[in-house]
Amino acid sequence: MAVAERLKRRWLGIDVTYLAIDLIRKRLKDSFGNELADYEEIGIPQDLPSAERLFQLNPFQYECWVLSTVGARTAREKRGADRGIDGVMNLRDEYSGEYRKIILQVKGGHVTVSQIRDLKGVLEREKAELGAFLTLKRPTRQMRQEADAAGSFIDEQFPQQRFPRLQVLTVEDIFNGKRIAFPSWWSQDTFKKGERRRKNNPEEAQNNLLKELQEPYHSQ
Numbered sequence: 002m003a004v005a006e007r008l009k010r011r012w013l014g015i016d017v018t019y020l021a022i023d024l025i026r027k028r029l030k031d032s033f034g035n036e037l038a039d040y041e042e043i044g045i046p047q048d049l050p051s052a053e054r055l056f057q058l059n060p061f062q063y064e065c066w067v068l069s070t071v072g073a074r075t076a077r078e079k080r081g082a083d084r085g086i087d088g089v090m091n092l093r094d095e096y097s098g099e100y101r102k103i104i105l106q107v108k109g110g111h112v113t114v115s116q117i118r119d120l121k122g123v124l125e126r127e128k129a130e131l132g133a134f135l136t137l138k139r140p141t142r143q144m145r146q147e148a149d150a151a152g153s154f155i156d157e158q159f160p161q162q163r164f165p166r167l168q169v170l171t172v173e174d175i176f177n178g179k180r181i182a183f184p185s186w187w188s189q190d191t192f193k194k195g196e197r198r199r200k201n202n203p204e205e206a207q208n209n210l211l212k213e214l215q216e217p218y219h220s221q
Contacts, residue, residue: 003032019045019062023069049137052172056109056137064088064107067135070175072189073105085123092187096158101187103131112136117147121167130154132167133181140169156184 005012006029016022022045029037046052046066056063064087065075073088088105104127106120117134124132131154134140140148151167164182 003028006033006038009038019065019069020075023065026069048176049173052137053109060109063109063137067107067172067175068105071105071133071135071170071181073103076104085119086127090181090189092183092189094156094158094184095186095188101131101183102127102129103133103181103183104129105133105135107135109137112138112140112144114141114143114147117144117167117169121147121151124151124167130166131164131181131183134167134169135172135175136169137172139171139173145169156186158186159184 002012002014002025014025016025022042026042046055052063052066055066068075068088071090073090076086076089085106086104087107090103090105092101092103093099094101104120104123106116106123108116117140120132120134123129132151134144134148148165148167148169151165153163154166155163162184164184168181170179170181
């Protein structure tokens with residue numbers, strides 16, 4: 002797809018996992034930036050009913066999809082024990098050069114206040130700066146109160162700014178554009194960035210390819 006986009010050709014890509022789809026999406030954006038042509042994603046949840054259907058069909062793929070919507074990567078490559086961590090975001094502090102970590106937990110079914118308490122414990126164990134609880138169902142008032150009790154994260158470089166240490170976002174919030182709150186001077190470094198590419202027209206690309214193929218024979 003990246004090669005076809007560089008050659009300004011029409012393309013169609015198919016993959017069965019949301020993890021792979023998210024990596025493809027990021028590579029296209031990194032490679033072409035504002036030059037990336039408009040394209041349509043089919044099969045990606047676009048509303049709450051389709052998100053619920055995905056959870057019912059495949060909870061693990063639902064988890065990968067939710068993580069991709071906030072720029073996180075899965076903490077496990079397949080189903081299995083997660084030690085309380087479904088996803089992670091690695092961010093680089095542009096001032097100190099240090100790396101910061103946000104850990105995430107994703108839920109699709111019934112949610113309880115005990116899950117928030119568990120995530121608070123994981124935050125302490127992992128020594129993560131922030132934590133996020135992403136849920137398909139609406140959290141209860143007690144859950145939000147428990148999350149608020151985790152306090153605020155304060156970056157010593159800018160002590161006047163505070164960020165909730167444990168944040169609760171619903172899938173509906175995400176559809177409405179809400180994202181995890183963290184300092185603007187933390188740059189996303191969760192994924193390796195794709196190499197920037199310049200688009201070529203097909204004729205130019207074909208001529209360059211022919212030139213590359215002919216060069217070894219000329220040197221002989």
